Amino acid sequence: MPRRTHLALFLLIVGCASARAPASSSRAPSAAVRSEAALAARVAAEGLSFDETERLAVAWGLVPRSSAGRHLDRAAPGALRFDDDWTREIAASVYSLPSSFFSAAQAKAFLAGVHALAPKREILVLADPTMRQDLGGLPGVRTLRILPTFGRDYSPWPRDPLSLTRRADGGLAVLIRPNLQRGREEDATLGRALIQTLPTDLDRRFKQPVWTVAGGPFHNGQALIAPKAVWISIHTLEPRILEILGVSRIPVETFGTAAGIDRYLAAAHRAADELGVLYGRPMRFVHPLPDRGELAARVDLLRALGGGAGTDLDSIVTLIPRRAGAAGAPPVAFVADIAAGTALLGRLSPTDLAAAKAAYGFSPSVDLATVFKSGLETPTARGLAAFLDAIALHLAAEKMEVRRLPLLFAPFAALARADELPEGGNFLIGWNNAVLETRGGTLRAEAFASGLPMADREAIAAYSAAGARLTLLPTLPMSVIRGGGYRCASNHVRR
Numbered sequence: 001m002p003r004r005t006h007l008a009l010f011l012l013i014v015g016c017a018s019a020r021a022p023a024s025s026s027r028a029p030s031a032a033v034r035s036e037a038a039l040a041a042r043v044a045a046e047g048l049s050f051d052e053t054e055r056l057a058v059a060w061g062l063v064p065r066s067s068a069g070r071h072l073d074r075a076a077p078g079a080l081r082f083d084d085d086w087t088r089e090i091a092a093s094v095y096s097l098p099s100s101f102f103s104a105a106q107a108k109a110f111l112a113g114v115h116a117l118a119p120k121r122e123i124l125v126l127a128d129p130t131m132r133q134d135l136g137g138l139p140g141v142r143t144l145r146i147l148p149t150f151g152r153d154y155s156p157w158p159r160d161p162l163s164l165t166r167r168a169d170g171g172l173a174v175l176i177r178p179n180l181q182r183g184r185e186e187d188a189t190l191g192r193a194l195i196q197t198l199p200t201d202l203d204r205r206f207k208q209p210v211w212t213v214a215g216g217p218f219h220n221g222q223a224l225i226a227p228k229a230v231w232i233s234i235h236t237l238e239p240r241i242l243e244i245l246g247v248s249r250i251p252v253e254t255f256g257t258a259a260g261i262d263r264y265l266a267a268a269h270r271a272a273d274e275l276g277v278l279y280g281r282p283m284r285f286v287h288p289l290p291d292r293g294e295l296a297a298r299v300d301l302l303r304a305l306g307g308g309a310g311t312d313l314d315s316i317v318t319l320i321p322r323r324a325g326a327a328g329a330p331p332v333a334f335v336a337d338i339a340a341g342t343a344l345l346g347r348l349s350p351t352d353l354a355a356a357k358a359a360y361g362f363s364p365s366v367d368l369a370t371v372f373k374s375g376l377e378t379p380t381a382r383g384l385a386a387f388l389d390a391i392a393l394h395l396a397a398e399k400m401e402v403r404r405l406p407l408l409f410a411p412f413a414a415l416a417r418a419d420e421l422p423e424g425g426n427f428l429i430g431w432n433n434a435v436l437e438t439r440g441g442t443l444r445a446e447a448f449a450s451g452l453p454m455a456d457r458e459a460i461a462a463y464s465a466a467g468a469r470l471t472l473l474p475t476l477p478m479s480v481i482r483g484g485g486y487r488c489a490s491n492h493v494r495r
Contacts, residue, residue, distance in 0.1 A: 039056055054192075075212050082165055084225045085319070086436035094164070096126045101156050126147050126194065147197040157484045162220075170207060172207065173211070216275070216278060219312075232272065240271035244271060251264065286395060314488070335395065338407055345372055345373055362414050364416075372409070375409030378426075407430040447471075447486045448485055473486065
C-alpha cells in the first residue's frame with residue numbers, strides 16, 4: 001500500500017490558521033484541532049508507537065479515553081456474539097478515509113450517499129488531519145462523526161482487521177485479528193483508535209466498548225456469516241493451515257500424491273473447526289473439497305480451487321436469505337461469472353464506457369472495451385473462472401438458487417496513474433461485495449456503483465428479483481482499484 005506523505009508535519013510548520021473545524025463546528029480551528037495536527041506531526045517525524053501516541057492524546061485532552069483501559073485480556077470461547085450478515089439493522093457504519101487514497105470531493109460524495117440511504121445511521125469516519133479539515137463542512141449530514149487518527153497510516157479497509165461483536169451484556173467488543181497483512185501492519189491498532197475516539201454518547205450507547213485480540217487468525221473478507229453457519233473457502237483458512245503445517249507457503253509440490261493432499265486437507269479441517277469456535281457457528285465450504293475420489297480428479301479440483309487465491313470471497317459471492325413468507329423458497333447465492341462479464345461487454349454503450357473511464361481514471365487513449373476483453377482472457381481470469389464455476393455447482397447442490405453476476409478485469413497498466421501501482425496488477429469490477437441489513441421489514445443491500453450505468457441498473461434489478469433493495473453509492477475508486485469493494489471498505493455495528 002502507498003505510504004502517506006508527511007502532510008501532518010507540513011501542517012505543523014505552516015500553522016493551522018486556514019484549517020476548517022470538524023463537522024460539528026463552524027468556528028475557527030480550536031486549540032484541540034491545532035494540537036491534533038501537532039501530534040500527527042510528531043507521529044510522522046518521530047515514529048511514535050500507538051501507545052505513545054495514545055498517552056499524549058489523553059494527556060492533551062484530544063481523546064475522551066484511553067483504549068488501554070478497555071482491554072479485555074482474553075474472551076472465553078463463545079463469549080462474543082457475531083451478528084450475521086443481514087438479519088439486524090445497521091446502527092453505525094465505520095469507514096477509514098485516508099487522504100492518500102481519496103480526494104475530499106470523493107469522500108464527501110460518498111458520505112452524503114451513505115447518509116441519504118440511511119438518515120438515522122451513525123457514520124463514523126477515521127480520518128487523518130488533511131481529510132478531517134476537508135470534511136469539515138458537510139451540511140445536512142447530521143450523523144457524521146469524524147474521528148482523528150493522529151496521522152497513523154490506516155488502510156481504507158476497516159472490515160478485514162477487526163470484527164465488531166457483542167458481549168453477553170449486549171455491549172460492543174472489538175475483536176482484533178492477530179494475523180497482519182503485509183503493508184497494512186498499522187491496521188492492528190485501528191480497533192483501538194475507534195475505541196479511544198468514540199464520542200461519549202456513542203460510548204454510552206454501546207456500553208463502553210472493549211477490545212481484545214483473537215486467539216487465531218481470521219479475515220472477514222473471506223467469511224460470509226449466515227444465522228446458522230459461516231460460509232468460507234479454502235483460502236479463508238490459509239494463514240492457519242500454514243501455521244499447522246509449519247510452512248511459509250502452500251505446499252503445492254505435495255499435491256501430486258494422495259498423502260500430500262490428505263495432509264493439507266486435515267490441516268484445513270482442523271483450521272475450520274477452530275474458526276467455528278471463534279464465530280460460534282459451524283463452517284461450511286462454498287466449494288467442494290478434494291477429499292475423495294481418483295487422484296487425478298482430486299488434483300484437478302485442487303487446481304481449480306487455486307484459481308481463487310488472492311480474491312476475497314465477499315468480492316465474488318453474495319448470499320441473499322430466503323424471502324420472508326416465501327415458504328419453500330431457497331436462499332439465493334449471487335456468484336460472479338467471467339462468462340457473464342464477456343457477455344456484458346456486448347451490451348455496454350460508448351456512454352457506459354466513457355463513464356467508467358472517468359470514474360476510475362483510465363488513460364484517455366485506451367479503448368476500454370478492448371481493455372476489458374483482454375482482461376477476461378488472461379490466465380488469471382481463466383483460473384478464477386474455474387474457481388467460480390466450482391462454487392456455483394456446489395452451492396446449487398447445497399439447495400441454493402445460484403444466480404450469476406458479471407465480473408470484469410481491468411489491468412493497472414490501462415490507468416493514467418499506472419506508475420503508482422504494482423506492475424502487472426489488475427483489479428475487479430463486479431456487483432458482489434455488498435452489505436445487507438433488514439430495516440423496516442425490508443431486506444436492503446448497499447454497494448459501490450460500478451461506473452457502468454447500464455450494468456448498475458441490471459444489478460439493481462437482479463437484487464430486486466432476489467428480494468433485496470440495492471442502493472449503489474458513489475464509488476471510492478482507489479479502494480476498488482486496490483482490491484477493496486464496498487463491503488471491504490466498511491464495518492458496521494448492528495442494532
